[in-house]
Amino acid sequence: MQELVQAAMNGDRRSLARTLSALENRTINLEQIMAIVGKPVQATKHWQSLAITGAPGVGKSCLLDGLLTVWAQQNLRVALLAVDPSSPRSGGALLGDRVRMTVVDDPVLKERIYLRSIATRKASGSVPLIVADMTQFLLALGWDRVVIETVGAGQAEVRCAAIADRILVVEGPARGDGVQAEKAGLLELADAVIVNKCDLPGAQRHADELRESYELGTGTTPPVLLTSALHGTGVPEAATMLLDLESSGRSERARWRERLLAHHERRILESSKLDDVLKELAVGSMTLDDAILSIGEMNDE
Ligand SMILES: Nc1nc2c(ncn2[C@@H]2O[C@H](COP(=O)(O)OP(=O)(O)OP(=O)(O)O)[C@@H](O)[C@H]2O)c(=O)[nH]1
Ligand SMILES: [Mg+2]
Numbered sequence: 001m002q003e004l005v006q007a008a009m010n011g012d013r014r015s016l017a018r019t020l021s022a023l024e025n026r027t028i029n030l031e032q033i034m035a036i037v038g039k040p041v042q043a044t045k046h047w048q049s050l051a052i053t054g055a056p057g058v059g060k061s062c063l064l065d066g067l068l069t070v071w072a073q074q075n076l077r078v079a080l081l082a083v084d085p086s087s088p089r090s091g092g093a094l095l096g097d098r099v100r101m102t103v104v105d106d107p108v109l110k111e112r113i114y115l116r117s118i119a120t121r122k123a124s125g126s127v128p129l130i131v132a133d134m135t136q137f138l139l140a141l142g143w144d145r146v147v148i149e150t151v152g153a154g155q156a157e158v159r160c161a162a163i164a165d166r167i168l169v170v171e172g173p174a175r176g177d178g179v180q181a182e183k184a185g186l187l188e189l190a191d192a193v194i195v196n197k198c199d200l201p202g203a204q205r206h207a208d209e210l211r212e213s214y215e216l217g218t219g220t221t222p223p224v225l226l227t228s229a230l231h232g233t234g235v236p237e238a239a240t241m242l243l244d245l246e247s248s249g250r251s252e253r254a255r256w257r258e259r260l261l262a263h264h265e266r267r268i269l270e271s272s273k274l275d276d277v278l279k280e281l282a283v284g285s286m287t288l289d290d291a292i293l294s295i296g297e298m299n300d301e
Pocket of ligand 1: 055058151196200
């Protein structure tokens, strides 16, 4: 494992892929890897991880292709972690079956880009945790930025997004139903929103609706931009805006809420006392409140 991680540090892509697989399969943990890497992730004045999330087919991958191209042309080294949905809709399609990234066709740019998909249906353990660990590892290896693509507004996806420093929500043109309530939680997490497919009718209207609904709420309104990933319209502007994106106050709180919930869940699931607690709960000799307390005490020891 030592040799593998060192080869990854020296830029060998196959070793990098194998180390990430080991993290994904939990055959190695982040602490062990970081002990080999030997240097912590350096804080920078910009974000280091950005989650891109939105409904299936809204154009996230197409948009990312454009964004990664611009960033790579500026000499940035960017890694993309695409979290593959386990939903029956796609049957857990792999990255290769989805949109093709053209940025890797350029022999110079491809050296500055790393693409990796994470198959959620195969993952053993918490996907947000795996994504967080992979992100830290990539940053420690010197990748400038890590971008995480997740699909949908389900709890697991929101949790994956919440591990990132910034969250970009991608939307499509208006479908005439306004801003739906079930999306409110996701929009609350957004540091920026891009309405993609602006070559189709309804995009401008949806951008207006979004701005309006943000203005009705409390806190700052995140930037709302229009792009057509298909034609490249607005993509360079979006790339520039995103590079220096600040966290909106509201998203910061929402993000920590998700992280706290994820952390709590992980503590319970990883507790050595879990089996005993479940047995006691099942026979009624313990209350749920006692169970939480008991697991908490155990972990504090
Ligand atoms: N008209 C139009 N079509 C677009 C645009 N961007 C993407 N598409 C098309 O939308 C489809 C889905 O694009 P993807 O980039 O794969 O969307 P995605 O959000 O990554 O999809 P999932 O990863 O499956 O959730 C593709 O057929 C694209 O060609 C756009 O700006 N305008
Ligand atoms: Mg995609």
